[in-house]
Amino acid sequence: MRLLFLFVSWLFVSPAFAGSGIEVGGLEVEGWARATAKMARNGAVYLSMKNNEAAADELLAVRTSAAKRAALHGHKMDAGVMKMRSLESVVIPANGMVMMRPGGLHLMLMGLHGPLKKGTSLPLTLTFKNAGKVSIHVKVMGMGAKGMHDRKKHTH
Numbered sequence: 001m002r003l004l005f006l007f008v009s010w011l012f013v014s015p016a017f018a019g020s021g022i023e024v025g026g027l028e029v030e031g032w033a034r035a036t037a038k039m040a041r042n043g044a045v046y047l048s049m050k051n052n053e054a055a056a057d058e059l060l061a062v063r064t065s066a067a068k069r070a071a072l073h074g075h076k077m078d079a080g081v082m083k084m085r086s087l088e089s090v091v092i093p094a095n096g097m098v099m100m101r102p103g104g105l106h107l108m109l110m111g112l113h114g115p116l117k118k119g120t121s122l123p124l125t126l127t128f129k130n131a132g133k134v135s136i137h138v139k140v141m142g143m144g145a146k147g148m149h150d151r152k153k154h155t156h
Helices: 002-013
Strands: 022-024 028-032 041-053 057-063 067-078 081-087 090-092 097-098 108-112 120-128 132-140
Touching: 028 120, 041 057, 041 067, 041 090, 041 120, 057 067, 057 108, 090 097
Parallel strands: 028 132
Antiparallel strands: 022 028, 028 041, 041 097, 041 108, 057 090, 057 120, 067 081, 067 108, 120 132
């Protein structure tokens, strides 16, 4: 009964429903996506995952209703050429952090059902080895955004 109460309490106060980050156990996850062009078929999501536990955790899978498929992607240097590659999982070290960034580790969304529009949010379901399934909404930033808190300076 106590576990049920904690789960229901978590559901109503979870920051994931507010379009920001989420904490599950010792795992903190926050993310953002770049807006896409109207006819774009693919998009990218970037996560910050902090593990406050004494044991490593592992991101195993990602799903979203915004695309046909979602996959973990990284980059690898091959014969002097940087190539994108699919990854089976991403390990978040014990008491460590993994930061996904443009040009590096990211979540690839393939077969978008529509454009990712700046100012909206995107639902994701992340599956972790230890933390289990975690639902989060990530904010969609501008097309050229470099981070979640990217602010363009305006000059007049």
